[in-house]
Amino acid sequence: xxxxxxxPGIPPGAFCVLGRHWRRILGVxxxxxxxxxxxxxxxxxxxxxxxxPETIDPHILTGQPDGRIGAALFEGLxxxxxxxxxxxxxxxxxxxxxxxxxxxxxxxxxxxxxxTGEPLTAEDVVWSWNRAVAxxxxxxxxxxxxxxxxxxxxxxxxxxxxxxxxLGIRALNSLTVExxxxxxxxxxxxxxxxxxxxxxxxxxxxxxxxxxVRHDPxxxxxxxxxxxxxxxxxxxxxxxPRYWDVANVRSETIDVLxxxxxxxxxxxxxxxxxxxxxxxxxxxxxxxxxxxxRPEFHxxxxxxxxxxxxxxxRKPLDDSRVxxxxxxxxxxxRLVERITRMGERPADALVPPGTDGYDGAHGLGRSALDARTxxxxxxxxxxxxxxxxxxxxxxxxxGGRGFPRLAYMFNAGGGGGARMHEQMGVEMQAMFRRHLGIxxxxxxxxxxxxxxxxxxxxxxxxRGSWIGDYNDPTTFLDxxxxxxxxxxxxxxxxRYDSLIERAAGTRDTAARFQLLREAETLLVRDEAPIxxxxxxVGMFAYDPEVLGGVYPNMTDEHPFSAVYRKKLRGxxx
Amino acid sequence: xxxxRRLLTLIPLTWVIVTLSFFLVRVAPGGPFDKExxxxxxxxxxxxxxxxxxxxxxxxxxxxxxxxxxERDDTGAWHRAEGGLIxxxxxxxxxxxxxxxxxxxxxxxxxxLVLGWLAFGFxxxxxxxxxxxxxxxxxxxxxxxxxxxxxxxxxxxxxxVGPVLxxxxxxxxxWFPVGLWGSPAHAVLPMVTxxxxxxxxxxxxxxxxxxxxxxxxxxxxxxxKGVDEFGVVxxxxxxxxxxxxxxxxxxxxxxxxxxxxxxxxxxxxxxxGVFLVNAxxxxxxxxxxxxxxxxxVLLLGLNLVVDLTYGLLDxxxxxx
Numbered sequence: 100x101x102x103x104x105x106x107p108g109i110p111p112g113a114f115c116v117l118g119r120h121w122r123r124i125l126g127v128x129x130x131x132x133x134x135x136x137x138x139x140x141x142x143x144x145x146x147x148x149x150x151x152p153e154t155i156d157p158h159i160l161t162g163q164p165d166g167r168i169g170a171a172l173f174e175g176l177x178x179x180x181x182x183x184x185x186x187x188x189x190x191x192x193x194x195x196x197x198x199x200x201x202x203x204x205x206x207x208x209x210x211x212x213x214x215t216g217e218p219l220t221a222e223d224v225v226w227s228w229n230r231a232v233a234x235x236x237x238x239x240x241x242x243x244x245x246x247x248x249x250x251x252x253x254x255x256x257x258x259x260x261x262x263x264x265x266l267g268i269r270a271l272n273s274l275t276v277e278x279x280x281x282x283x284x285x286x287x288x289x290x291x292x293x294x295x296x297x298x299x300x301x302x303x304x305x306x307x308x309x310x311x312v313r314h315d316p317x318x319x320x321x322x323x324x325x326x327x328x329x330x331x332x333x334x335x336x337x338x339x340p341r342y343w344d345v346a347n348v349r350s351e352t353i354d355v356l357x358x359x360x361x362x363x364x365x366x367x368x369x370x371x372x373x374x375x376x377x378x379x380x381x382x383x384x385x386x387x388x389x390x391x392x393r394p395e396f397h398x399x400x401x402x403x404x405x406x407x408x409x410x411x412x413r414k415p416l417d418d419s420r421v422x423x424x425x426x427x428x429x430x431x432x433r434l435v436e437r438i439t440r441m442g443e444r445p446a447d448a449l450v451p452p453g454t455d456g457y458d459g460a461h462g463l464g465r466s467a468l469d470a471r472t473x474x475x476x477x478x479x480x481x482x483x484x485x486x487x488x489x490x491x492x493x494x495x496x497x498g499g500r501g502f503p504r505l506a507y508m509f510n511a512g513g514g515g516g517a518r519m520h521e522q523m524g525v526e527m528q529a530m531f532r533r534h535l536g537i538x539x540x541x542x543x544x545x546x547x548x549x550x551x552x553x554x555x556x557x558x559x560x561x562r563g564s565w566i567g568d569y570n571d572p573t574t575f576l577d578x579x580x581x582x583x584x585x586x587x588x589x590x591x592x593x594r595y596d597s598l599i600e601r602a603a604g605t606r607d608t609a610a611r612f613q614l615l616r617e618a619e620t621l622l623v624r625d626e627a628p629i630x631x632x633x634x635x636v637g638m639f640a641y642d643p644e645v646l647g648g649v650y651p652n653m654t655d656e657h658p659f660s661a662v663y664r665k666k667l668r669g670x671x672x
Numbered sequence: 673x674x675x676x677r678r679l680l681t682l683i684p685l686t687w688v689i690v691t692l693s694f695f696l697v698r699v700a701p702g703g704p705f706d707k708e709x710x711x712x713x714x715x716x717x718x719x720x721x722x723x724x725x726x727x728x729x730x731x732x733x734x735x736x737x738x739x740x741x742x743e744r745d746d747t748g749a750w751h752r753a754e755g756g757l758i759x760x761x762x763x764x765x766x767x768x769x770x771x772x773x774x775x776x777x778x779x780x781x782x783x784x785l786v787l788g789w790l791a792f793g794f795x796x797x798x799x800x801x802x803x804x805x806x807x808x809x810x811x812x813x814x815x816x817x818x819x820x821x822x823x824x825x826x827x828x829x830x831x832x833v834g835p836v837l838x839x840x841x842x843x844x845x846x847w848f849p850v851g852l853w854g855s856p857a858h859a860v861l862p863m864v865t866x867x868x869x870x871x872x873x874x875x876x877x878x879x880x881x882x883x884x885x886x887x888x889x890x891x892x893x894x895x896x897k898g899v900d901e902f903g904v905v906x907x908x909x910x911x912x913x914x915x916x917x918x919x920x921x922x923x924x925x926x927x928x929x930x931x932x933x934x935x936x937x938x939x940x941x942x943x944x945g946v947f948l949v950n951a952x953x954x955x956x957x958x959x960x961x962x963x964x965x966x967x968x969v970l971l972l973g974l975n976l977v978v979d980l981t982y983g984l985l986d987x988x989x990x991x992x
Contacts (some may be wrong), residue, residue: 144927154770156769161707180969234719237723238711239711239712242712254716255715257714309723329779330768330942331780356940362938363851363939366851367852369847372851533717547954564708584711659788
C-alpha cells in the first residue's frame with residue numbers, strides 16, 4: 100500500500116555513472132516538493148491550539164484542544180460567554196425554571212438550521228442528548244447527564260436501548276424542550292454549554308456512523324464550519340453563514356494549528372506567524388519569569404488544582420496521622436516561587452479560590468499561607484512542623500524511626516510540565532527528610548504507566564491534578580466520593596459522601612456551600628488523602644493591539660467566535 | 673532470479689517484524705483509552721473497548737488485524753471480519769479516532785519524504801565534497817580542518833543545531849521561517865538540521881573510502897600512465913571511494929524518509945516522525961504497527977536497492 104517512489108536507492112553520489120537517472124530523481128523531488136508546498140491563503144486569525152485533536156465529535160471529545168474546535172462547530176442550549184466563561188443563551192433564547200428548580204423549559208430560537216440547511220428543532224436537541232448518554236456512544240464525559248433524570252441509570256445500563264428508562268428530556272413542540280433534573284442544580288445552565296450537551300446532526304450520524312465528522316460537508320450547529328483538517332498540521336474553520344448569531348462571529352476564517360512543542364509555538368508567535376497561543380500549556384515553563392513581564396503574555400487563574408495523592412490502602416499511609424504529618428511539613432510557597440514561577444497560589448485545599456463565590460475549606464498549613472511577614476511565616480511553619488512530628492510519633496514513628504521507604508511517582512518525559520513534576524518531588528523529598536526523618540524515593544514513570552499505576556492503586560504517593568469542568572466546587576469535590584472512578588486514593592468516607600449528597604439536594608446557596616465546605620474540610624484538614632500543593636495559573640499569548648475578543652476567565656473558555664484581528668498582519672513583533 | 677528470491681524473503685521478514693510489534697506494543701502497561709480522568713461509567717469503558725475490539729482475546733485481535741477473523745453476523749451467517757492487513761487496512765487510529773492509520777500516514781509521509789530527500793541531498797551534496805577534499809589534502813591543515821568539521825557535525829545533535837539555527841538565522845536575522853511547512857523557504861532550516869549529522873557521517877565515510885582508494889594498485893597504474901590528478905581522483909578513485917557511502921545510503925535514507933521526531937517537533941512540521949514516537953507513548957496500537965511496517969518495508973527495500981547499486985558501481989561485484 101505504501102509504495103515508495105521508484106527513485107529511492109539511486110544514490111546521487113553515483114551521478115557519474117547514473118547520469119540518465121538524474122532527471123528522474125529531480126522530477127520526483129520536484130513533484131513531492133510541490134505537494135508539500137501547496138497552501139491555502141492566509142486566514143484572518145491564526146490560533147495555536149497545542150495537541151492535535153483526538154476527535155472533534157462534541158460528544159466524544161475530552162481534551163481541551165479538541166473542545167475548542169468542538170465549541171466552534173457545535174452549540175447547545177447555552178454557550179459560553181467569552182468574558183465570564185459562564186453559560187449564556189445559545190440555541191435557546193430563554194428558559195423558565197420551575198419553583199423547585201428541577202424543571203427547565205428551554206425556548207429555542209425560531210428558524211434555527213444546521214450549516215447545511217436542515218432545520219434544527221427541539222427533536223434534534225432531544226435526539227442529541229439521548230445519543231450522548233447512551234453507553235454505545237461511549238462518551239467519557241457522560242457524567243454531565245447524571246444531573247438529568249435517569250441519566251445515570253442509562254449511562255450505567257447493560258440493557259438494550261428498549262429496556263432503558265427514558266432520559267428526562269422531551270420536546271413539548273418544535274421550539275420547546277423540557278428537562279427534568281434529579282436535584283436543583285445551580286450550575287445546570289453552565290453544563291448546557293458543555294460540548295457533550297451540544298446539538299449534533301441526527302441525519303449525518305445515522306447515515307455515516309462514528310465517522311460522520313469526516314464526511315464533507317459536516318452539518319454544524321455552531322458559529323463555524325469545518326473547511327479542512329490535516330492531522331498534526333491544522334484545521335481551517337470558516338464562518339457558518341446559517342448560524343443564528345452570524346453577525347457577531349467576528350472572523351471569517353480561522354486557522355487552528357496543532358503542535359506539541361512549546362518552543363516552536365513561541366518562535367512562531369514571536370515572528371508573527373501565530374496570533375494567539377490559546378493553550379496555557381503551550382509556553383515553555385523555563386521562560387515563565389521572562390515572558391510574564393511582556394505585554395503579549397497574559398497570566399490568568401483558572402479551575403485547576405495540583406496535589407499529591409496518598410495511597411490510603413497501604414500501610415502506614417492508611418493512618419490519617421501519617422498523611423497529615425506529611426502534609427504539614429511541605430513549604431508550598433517555596434515550591435511555587437522556585438519551581439512553577441508563574442504566580443501560582445499555594446494551596447491548602449482542593450477547590451481553587453474564586454470558584455463561583457465559594458469560600459473554600461481551610462486545610463493543613465493554612466496559617467503559613469496566610470502569613471504576611473517572613474517572621475509570621477517562619478513561626479507558622481515551625482508550629483506546623485512540631486505538630487507534624489508529634490503526629491508521626493503518635494502513629495508509631497518517632498523521628499521517622501521504623502518508617503518504611505516509600506516512593507513518590509510522577510509522570511516524566513513528554514515535555515512541558517513533566518520536568519517540573521520531578522523538581523517538585525525532589526523538593527518534597529528534602530522536606531520530608533529534614534522535618535520528619537523519612538526517606539522517599541523518586542520514581543519517574545512514562546505517562547500511561549503512571550495512569551495505570553494510579554488507577555490500580557499501585558503506588559505510595561503519586562502526583563495528581565484536576566482541571567474543573569464547570570464553575571462549581573462539586574466539579575472538584577465529586578472526585579473523592581467513595582464510588583468515583585477518579586478518586587484513585589482508596590480513601591472512602593461515608594460522611595464525606597453524605598455531605599456531598601446533602602449539598603446536591605439543597606437549594607439555598609449559602610447552606611449548600613456550607614455543606615460542601617464541611618466536606619472539603621474533611622478532605623484537606625481531618626483526613627488528608629491528598630496533599631494540595633498549588634492552584635494552576637494559565638498564560639496565553641496575544642498582542643492586545645493586534646487581537647481583540649480574548650478575556651481571561653476561571654473556566655478557561657475562549658470562544659473563537661469572539662476573537663478578531665484589529666490590525667492587518669505585518670511582519671514580526 | 674536472485675532479485676525475485678530477495679524480494680520473496682522480504683515478505684516473511686516484514687511479517688515477523690509486524691507481528692512482533694503487534695504483540696510488544698500490547699505488552700506495555702496501560703491502553704489507548706487510559707486518560708488523566710476515567711470515563712464516568714464502567715459501561716462507557718466497556719463500550720469503548722468493544723467498539724475497537726480490545727475486549728477480544730489477543731489471538732482474536734491478531735487474527736482480526738491480519739484480516740483472517742471470521743465471525744457471525746446478526747443472521748448467524750459466517751463472514752470474514754472487515755478490513756485487516758490482507759485488505760491493506762490497518763484500521764483506525766485509536767488516538768486520533770476520526771482518522772485511519774493510512775489516512776495519517778498518507779497525509780504526513782509526503783512532507784517527511786520531501787524533507788528526507790532534501791536532507792539526503794544536503795548530506796550527500798556537502799558530505800562527499802567535504803570528505804573527498806579531506807582525503808586529497810589529507811596531510812595539510814585544510815584536511816585536518818575538514819575532518820574536524822565532519823566530526824563536529826556528527827557530534828552535535830539535532831536538538832542543539834535546530835534551536836541554534838532558529839535563534840540566529842530565524843529570529844535574529846529573519847532570513848528563514850522558524851517553523852511550519854508550506855514553501856521552499858520553510859524547508860531550509862529543517863533540512864540543515866536534519867542533514868547535518870548525516871553530512872558528517874558521509875564526509876567521514878567518503879574520506880576513508882578516498883584515502884583507501886588512492887592507495888590501491890589501479891590508482892598507481894593510472895598515475896604511472898600519466899593521468900592527471902583530477903582524473904585520478906574523479907574518474908578512477910571516486911567510484912570506489914563512495915562505496916561505503918552507498919552502503920550507508922540505504923539505512924540513512926530509511927532513517928531520513930520516515931521523518932524525525934526531533935526536527936519535526938522543533939519546526940512544527942506536520943510529518944510522520946512525530947507520530948512514530950507519540951503513537952507508542954499513547955498506546956495507539958494500530959498506528960504503531962502501521963508505522964513499524966512502513967519503516968520495515970522502507971529499510972528492507974532500500975537495503976536491497978543498495979545491494980543492487982553495488983553491481984552498478986563496482987564491476988567486480990557484478991561478476992560474482
